[in-house]
Amino acid sequence: RLEKIWIAVSLVFIVGLVASIVYGVAGMGVGTVGDTGQQLDPNALEETRFADPGGHWASDDHYVVTVVARQFLFQPGSQEPVMVPANTTVTLYVTSPDVVHGFDVVGTHLNAMVIPGQVTKLTTEFDEPKSYGIVCHEYCGAGHQSMAGQLVVV
Numbered sequence: 001r002l003e004k005i006w007i008a009v010s011l012v013f014i015v016g017l018v019a020s021i022v023y024g025v026a027g028m029g030v031g032t033v034g035d036t037g038q039q040l041d042p043n044a045l046e047e048t049r050f051a052d053p054g055g056h057w058a059s060d061d062h063y064v065v066t067v068v069a070r071q072f073l074f075q076p077g078s079q080e081p082v083m084v085p086a087n088t089t090v091t092l093y094v095t096s097p098d099v100v101h102g103f104d105v106v107g108t109h110l111n112a113m114v115i116p117g118q119v120t121k122l123t124t125e126f127d128e129p130k131s132y133g134i135v136c137h138e139y140c141g142a143g144h145q146s147m148a149g150q151l152v153v154v
């Protein structure tokens, strides 16, 4: 009887362990602080919040930036930097109209995959004004190596 209890406890433990591994791997795929819950049509971004990508204040203490990652640049990011305020909650929404890209703000924990048809959400707060590089870390075609940008905290 005691053995049955121990077997049951062990089973629960193993199921929990497997679940945590599966969840951990799934979580890693979309970055350490991201989620890709929202679905959208990658061919119809002009009908979404990505029609005019860039930053705006969502409230007094929350700054939101939309970024389109495409072959082979970040909009904004590559031609002009992503500008965000320091000491403020910043949420980045990133999507792709073409293929899978990466969005890695070098030297920070902001690191996620960008998947066509999905929205990658990253939330953070920067302590001080500083400039960071942005790189695509998923192979996305001939121009992958040059797909980079800049994020400037002001």
Ligand code: CUA
Binding pocket: 070, 071, 072, 100, 101, 102, 136, 137, 138, 139, 140, 141, 143, 144, 145, 147
């Ligand atoms: Cu985009 Cu590699």
